[in-house]
Amino acid sequence: MNQLLDILIIGGGPIGLACGIEAKKAGLSYLIVEKGCLVNSLYNYPLNMTFFSTSERLEIGGLPFVSLNAKPTRSEALEYYRRVATTYSLNIHLFEEVLSVNRIDNAFSIHTPKKDYKAKNIILATGFYDVPNLMNIPGETLPKVRHYYHDPHFYAFQDVLVVGANNSSVDAALETYRKGAQVTMVIRDEWIGKRVKYWVKPDIENRIKEGSIKAYFNSNLTAIREHEVDIQTPEGKITIANDFVLAMTGYQPNFSLLQKLGITMSNDLKCIPTYDHETMESNQEGIYLAGVVCGGMETHKWFIENSRVHAGMIMKAITDSLS
Structure with missing residues (x-):
């Protein structure tokens, strides 16, 4: 017993x-x-x-x-x-x-x-x-899609797309960028998240402003394929090259x-x-x-x-x- x-x-x-x-x-x-x-x-x-x-x-x-x-x-x-x-x-x-x-x-x-x-x-x-909160889009189950981010070195010299604009997304974008990744962010709102750490927020905003990190605001990731992704932007759908998707969606x-x-x-x-x-x-x-x-x-x-x-x-x- x-x-x-x-x-x-x-x-x-x-x-x-x-x-x-x-x-x-x-x-x-x-x-x-x-x-x-x-x-x-x-x-x-x-x-x-x-x-x-x-x-x-x-x-x-x-x-x-x-x-x-x-x-x-x-x-x-x-x-x-x-x-x-x-x-x-x-x-x-x-x-x-x-x-x-x-x-x-x-x-x-x-x-x-x-x-x-x-x-x-x-x-x-x-x-x-x-x-993880899923995006429920085609290709989300591909091995290149990660809902957890661990070590930035893994993404060195790769085309990395980061989904989201809160702390986890911003950290992933900045750290992979500084390891040599070509980073694109897809952000559904028109700004970086208000709860982003105050000492990090100016860093990501400046990297976006200078063009080191490309950010699509008011946009959504709509499809993922082996070597590219589709993004719906205010100007219409675009397709860009991609090696990894970091879906920091919460x-x-x-x-x-x-x-x-x-x-x-x-x-x-x-x-x-x-x-x-x-x-x-x-x-x-x-x-x-x-x-x-x-x-x-x-x-x-x-x-x-x-x-x-x-x-x-x-x-x-x-x-x-x-x-």
């Missing part, structure tokens, strides 16, 4: 780790289950990424995050959260995806490829980085998992899941939401720095319910 856990946490990112820390402090039995590596989303960020936030705003568990820079880097964050997991000896199973969850009496049965678990409560801290939470768990969402394009803003409990008793997943398609609403408090809120609700 498997041990009946007080809490099973789905997701081993920063907020999942924060929930594990709070569960341990509260003396509750818990397990963190992560389908990838530790802080998997951060691992898949671009190699040279710099956070918008300062290091202290990314801290969890009261453990100081010391950075050599004003804004910490991806590699520093990976080292920090690995140190958090080690310092707190967190109970975490990596590379173990949750396949199904079923309610049995007053508990949940959780099935993974490696083992089945039983828990009184579940915390979903699954983030949003695993499911990402979304794992809505299929939310639906399987019976969690309702707002009936609009935002798809915001239902939860109590004081306890973080969803419309399903015993299932709590933490982190970016709470924002639905508004993935810019919740970050590490403003959602790390969810861990304490959830743990208070669970301890109150168990007392």
Whole structure:
């Protein structure tokens, strides 16, 4: 018979780790289950990424995050959260995806490829980085199309098209350009995104202004082929040579998992899941939401720095319910 856990946490990112820390402090039995590596989303960020936030705003568990820079880097964050997991000896199973969850009496049965678990409560801290927003255009499934960008060196001396105008798109455009790529951006609006990091925005605007990076504003990518792409611009359709497409079109939470768990969402394009803003409990008793997943398609609403408090809120609700 498997041990009946007080809490099973789905997701081993920063907020999942924060929930594990709070569960341990509260003396509750818990397990963190992560389908990838530790802080998997951060691992898949671009190699040279710099956070918008300062290091202290990314801290969890009261453990100081010391950075050599004003804004910490991806590699520093990976080292920090690995140190958090080690310092707190967190109970975490990596590379173990949750396949199904079923309610049995007053508990949940959780099935993974490696083992089945039983828990009184579940915390979903699954983030949003695993499911890219698709363009749904011909050729999007070609191997040359990437929804994740990692290392700019790979694109040296290639014709690269970047879709989008927010932080990930701008970083990809600038970094690949500086490695020798011929970069074209396709932007559906008439300007660079307003949320682009303030120290980067002038750089991309100047590169576009001087012609080093070609940008088509008020435009859409309409088709992708092996060696070229079609772009619908205000002046009409054009076709340009292309080796790689970096479709930085954003990402979304794992809505299929939310639906399987019976969690309702707002009936609009935002798809915001239902939860109590004081306890973080969803419309399903015993299932709590933490982190970016709470924002639905508004993935810019919740970050590490403003959602790390969810861990304490959830743990208070669970301890109150168990007392």
